Amino acid sequence: MKLDFVTSNSHKYEEISHYLQEKGYQCRWVRMKYEEIQADTTEEVSMASLNALENLIDGPFFLEDTGLYIKSLNGFPGPYSSYVMKSIGNEGILKLLEGMPRDATFITVVSFRDQKGKHQFRGECKGGISMEMRGKSGFGYDPIFIPDGEKKTYAEMTLEEKNRNSHRIRAMESFLSYLQEKS
Numbered sequence: 001m002k003l004d005f006v007t008s009n010s011h012k013y014e015e016i017s018h019y020l021q022e023k024g025y026q027c028r029w030v031r032m033k034y035e036e037i038q039a040d041t042t043e044e045v046s047m048a049s050l051n052a053l054e055n056l057i058d059g060p061f062f063l064e065d066t067g068l069y070i071k072s073l074n075g076f077p078g079p080y081s082s083y084v085m086k087s088i089g090n091e092g093i094l095k096l097l098e099g100m101p102r103d104a105t106f107i108t109v110v111s112f113r114d115q116k117g118k119h120q121f122r123g124e125c126k127g128g129i130s131m132e133m134r135g136k137s138g139f140g141y142d143p144i145f146i147p148d149g150e151k152k153t154y155a156e157m158t159l160e161e162k163n164r165n166s167h168r169i170r171a172m173e174s175f176l177s178y179l180q181e182k183s
């Protein structure tokens with residue numbers, strides 16, 4: 001089965017297509033930058049994007065929105081993760097967290113449209129923000145995020161290691177369970 005994934009982000013595409021291939025699905029990259037609304041939750045942002053694209057794309061497709069929620073900053077940057085990455089970046093986050101607890105959670109919400117309607121699948125990965133940026137792989141906040149139970153940041157991991165239990169792959173697992181149930 002072939003699945004259309006809309007994203008402008010090549011790293012997201014690599015992680016997801018690698019996972020889907022392992023599970024016997026093909027992934028087609030619909031490479032497109034779309035406007036994201038500003039809202040309080042990753043669910044709302046993800047669903048608004050699905051709604052905005054539904055008349056532009058034929059057939060079933062999915063997209064995903066991801067946010068990094070830092071506990072001691074009351075969930076910031078959360079749904080503002082994209083803007084915060086472009087403005088203050090990882091160095092800005094490390095400065096904000098000086099002397100603060102460093103617990104954080106990545107949340108991905110996959111939104112999928114098929115003949116039956118619209119569906120959302122959520123995945124979380126709990127962890128912490130490192131003391132300094134480490135590693136060269138991955139993208140975005142990967143150099144400062146250490147998943148619980150690991151010593152390496154995501155950026156020090158291979159794609160296979162990151163995919164082992166990432167927020168994105170957990171959301172995809174729930175998405176695939178839905179696809180398998182309905183077929």
Ligand code: ITT
Nearest residue numbers: 007008009033064065066081082085139140141142
């Ligand atoms: P889309 O076209 O799919 O929307 P995007 O890069 O705009 O791609 P998001 O809005 O979902 O994606 O991402 C919000 C921010 O969080 C952005 O700065 C990403 O670099 C970052 N991010 C998303 N997933 C991440 C991950 O797995 N590891 C590190 N940073 C991530």
